[in-house]
Amino acid sequence: MSAAPSSRVDLPPAPVDANDLAAGVWPTGADRDEHGVLRLGGIDATALRDRFGTPLYVLDEDEVRAHARRALEAFRAAAAVQRAQARVYYAGKAFLSSEVVRWVTDEGLAVDVCTGGELAVALAAGADPSRIGFHGNNKSVAELERAVEVGVGSIVIDSWIELERLAAIVERLDATQAVLVRVNSGVHAETHDFLATAHEDQKFGFALEDAAAAVARIREIDGLHFVGLHCHIGSQIFGTAGFRESAARVVELHAELLAGGDIPVLNLGGGFGIAYVASDDPTPIEELAAGIVEAVAQECDVRGIPVPNLAFEPGRAIVGRAGVTLYEVGTVKPVTVDETLTRLYVSVDGGMSDNARPALYGAQYSARLASRVSDAEPALARVVGRHCEAGDIVVDAEYLPADVAPGDLLAVPATGAYCFSLSNNYNHVPRPPVVALRGGEARVIVRRETVDDLLARDAGLAATTEGNRMPGSSEGRSK
Template sequence: MSAAPQSRATPWPAVPDDANALAANVWPDAADRDEHGVLRLGGIPATTLRERFGTPLYVLDEDEVRARARRTLAAFRTAAAAHDVQARVYYAGKAFLSTEVVHWVTDEGLAVDVCTGGELAVALAAGADPSRLGFHGNNKSVAELERAVAVGIGSIVIDSWIELERLAAIVERRDAQQAVLVRVNSGVHAETHDFLATAHEDQKFGFTLQDAAAAVARIRELDGLTFVGLHCHIGSQIFGTAGFRESAARVVELHAALLEGGDVPVLNLGGGFGIAYRPEDDPTPIEELATGIVEAVARECAVRGIPIPNLAFEPGRAIVGKAGVTLYEVGTTKPVEVDESFTRLYVSVDGGMSDNARPALYGAQYTARVASRTSDAEPALARVVGKHCESGDIVVDAEYLPGDVAPGDLLAVPATGAYCFSLASNYNYVPRPPVVALRGGEARVIVRGETVDDLLARDAGLTAPTEGNDMPVLSEGIETK
């Protein structure tokens, strides 16, 4: 085994005692290995899942999603009840959305937030109560706002002056009444990647604290809009409560000032709570987060002598992230001598940045394990890469895998339940994988995978030849004249 280099911005992972072990904080609670060393997810061998559904494959543990939804809701309701207020928890549609998942989280008592007309359509198709939906987004179109008002959406988060007036015109024309929140930037920059931090001033979301007061004043002038509260989201993949405490202090100050002009029944402090992507990650337990954030709001309200408002939260990936595992098949392996001190093993799989864009987008770090067997081979420093024509097509930047990992092995990457399916693409014309849900020892497809024929079916050159072009276009599975 070659030694890992020491000069690197992100520390190399420690050489594991066992390159087959499953870190409990990263994998779904029900993940284990059977007597043959095969990874089991929800009691089903990963090899069985490959045989039935192929690879790449998104696997989602329904029981884990439901359990995390219940636990999160209980944590915030308990923390709020200690101060005689109520709490609502929104599931983030952008993390992972399908009609099945909407059923799961609404069954467990969560509301749902959406940020596009497409996400709204999925939630409605699942039968979600429109009054328990919130609509986010920095550029909601007139058509999207029209639809939201028409179905009776619970709340719309106003993000700009243009959107405010756009919505005002819609409700006036419809003679409707719409509850709204105003999104504010508290100026608190979460300790996360710049692309994930969303409350510093130089970014696209929301109003400054100064402008928010004027926006609320304008809303209160309009008969069709009902101002119900402020919304502030400081970022994503956040550990700890320090950022939330500071943000709460600033937002409660504005909340107190707005009380002079009327009721402000709700304060939505967002969320974006982190999960463990690698064994060394140590996310804050949800109960500790809930208690810490609610107590911070209570303290700030007490200092100002105002009542605590009802609270709302958006945990984001914390509900669905850990419940997901992506399965790949190894296609090639290649030892590459980086310098005289070490060799890195490149392990190429049959997916990549088209099914998990996060490493390429903002350097997200994952872990991986061989899923089809265990091995006594010495651990080798590996980089798991995809099949796309990009040097940045990296799935797992640095991981120790058994040195005998070989073509045909099944590889599993955990903590892929959030933002992998949502960000998936057809780069290099690779079809998007199916999503399979597990519950009670059974597996079922909840989102069908694409085929090459699906991709070709969208090609207008095949379905509607250019005028004057009499040459037949032939493609397997595509009907042509």
Template sequence: MSADPHSRPVAPAWLVAPRDANLLSPAVWPENARRAADGGIELGGVPASELRTRFGTPLYVLDEDQVRATARRTLDAFQAATAVHGVRARVYYAGKAFLSTEVVRWVTEEGLAVDVCTGGELAVALAAGAEPGRLGFHGNNKSVAELERAVEVGVGSIVIDSLIEIERLAAIVERRGATQAVLLRVNSGVHAETHDFLATAHEDQKFGFTLTDAAAAVARIRELPGLQFVGLHCHIGSQIFGTAGFEESAARIVELHAELLEGGDLPVLNLGGGFGIAYTSVDDPTPIEQLAAGIADAVARQCEVRGIPIPDLAFEPGRAIVGRAGVTLYEVGTTKPVALGGGATRLYVSVDGGMSDNPRAALYGAQYSARIASRSSDAEPTLARVVGKHCESGDIVVDAEYLPADVSPGDLLAVPATGAYCFSLASNYNYVPRPPVVALRGGEARVIVRGESVDDLLARDAGPATTPREGIA
């Protein structure tokens, strides 16, 4: 640690040097990840080194069995929790977490509905063969064309986000002679993240209606014959552990729900989700069964107090379905010890990807873990920072981790818990091609999203008279 007591600590307080920097924290890695006899990491029965040889790096790896198992477990948990109270549950997969036609097929085959928030996400879900009636359409600025398409294909529900959208959608359904089920997004004033939540009486965000304004919006929806108002939608945050925030939000939303019942039925209450996953060994996400039971019980209590029937409940687990199933593989290019003062040193480990394939560390200060995947090591653990190749000092992949001191150029590095929001947020910053996505199942690997080449990037540039036949991968 630095000799200056007021300086930033070298390592975060939660990070403890492990006895063995080869160990894989079971809560962070996919269930099928393990160290093989040769010391390398196997993912879904396939050696990580083999994946590098076949597909190159950087590489997104997604364990299909893990995604499917988590989807089934989540749906079972919510269906069991709501059945206790005599109502039904629907669970939506969050398209924004990771979307491809293959993943849509996996989650829908396991019984999940899918939520989308743009015309592009809707197109992918439809191309995958998803049943339109089991799609929900979110978004604070859906265009007329997007709403037209949603009504045309028969999307199950549209989440209304503004007064303008009410009129926009009403005009579309009137012109088409259609009827469209809608929910109203409402802000409960509860904001939750990890273990803590904040309850306020006001909102200052782009999504949804305040509790005060919601009744007037619902009244307008009910005046319009082509719109079928089916319930409220509320989302309180993401990467949430525990049920306390949901319980506080449920009390506020059920109060509004009870008031609106005077004007007609509200068969559905969507309480959102945003359930957390483990990114590091100290993260302790709440088991999904505990979350499901706690939230369903909280709604039931609030309904009982007000003497109203419990509506069917809908949930959106977010990253919890796909996050743990993903691992990103990188190759180490350079290492560089940097003296920090007071005798402390940090080892900078540069890899061949970075903020173009995972911007979450740069955007949100997100924490990740890392392990050498091509071998094991007996070297002492050393404090390291894994960084990318981009021309940005904030291009950090893993802010703080203990890696074997002999980590070297050519080593294969694996970063777990990258199934959600990494591929979705990927960019071509510094003209770096986006990596492919490989799915694993039954010891087999296959590409489900093709990677890009420099030729692909140049093909979009209208300037060059000719496009090079070969690019630099």
């Protein structure tokens, strides 16, 4: 079991109203009805619970589409100022399903994948292979072969071994494949260590000093077409400072490589942050786009080279705010930490199996009662899950009405990214469904797992029966 969390944290300020829905954290259309019940996409949260059970991932389709359009417009407009073009890839690792692929491609985005499974989902959803980028630090031979066979638009080469694997594949298939080279700019993004991906001591990409040799090798191979450099400095980043510094270093390498031939693309990744709690202040996507593109243009101007076409890969910024997870409260108990601090431990019917981010790297979330409002005084609470881990925390520090009780419906916003993607079956808990909302209607886009699903994968069991299901479980209410 993991160690218990620290009892002393940086506590958020107590809110004036513990029922308030902080702007910028919740989906744009979230509000409360005349009875105080949370509404998402015009639908009462209690109605969603009654129809689909809990835990439940809820995703607002209109919100996803709006963020996709906004990101594309922002980067295209910023690039146009510099007489360049911009392509925006949706980073599928944030959350991927066939429906989401259709939404983002309908809105003009390309799709970024990093495994054969993600590639399969994108293709099955009808994504144009030529508008798919394929990442990953350990792509297998089979995955690379599949990508080349279907004609993905680009493969991002991450290592010398992968380079030679791909060289052998294009020769064997008599194919031509566009590739980028991922580089580590050495910029240390101001984010959690596990989310910073461009510092030197980590698994992704080539060091800047090694990249030129990798590009030279690619240019020797008839079946590989070098189209540009790729750099991603991390995730959940506010501000443009890190992106500007990274751009300066990567453009310097880009300029040096131009001596060997045209380089049409520079991909600067994603990592744009969103608000998880009221105190978060993410940079608007228009400001990010303008600042990053301007930085690239300035570096190109200093070196007397044209601005290349640019590519970006937002994922969290597209789906994060669009998602809300609904839980049912099971138990509540006050715990005295010391003579000055008491907190309510509010246990819900999910936890680290549906949101691993707090346990992985201390991610912060907020929460609100969804089935009612309350005029009780705000009480310091820690929302915890049902798993046998002391670190099974959903929301580390939040103020909820002091009368929060078993049976209450609790909502956690900003869960559209990396929650379903990281979901798991720890303690043999089935994963929740994903329900999409649009036009006042709700539909399942990923069905709930059942205990029967878990038993079906156990090779030691010959068959499963309805008798294996726990009576009264919330999964039984799923439709």
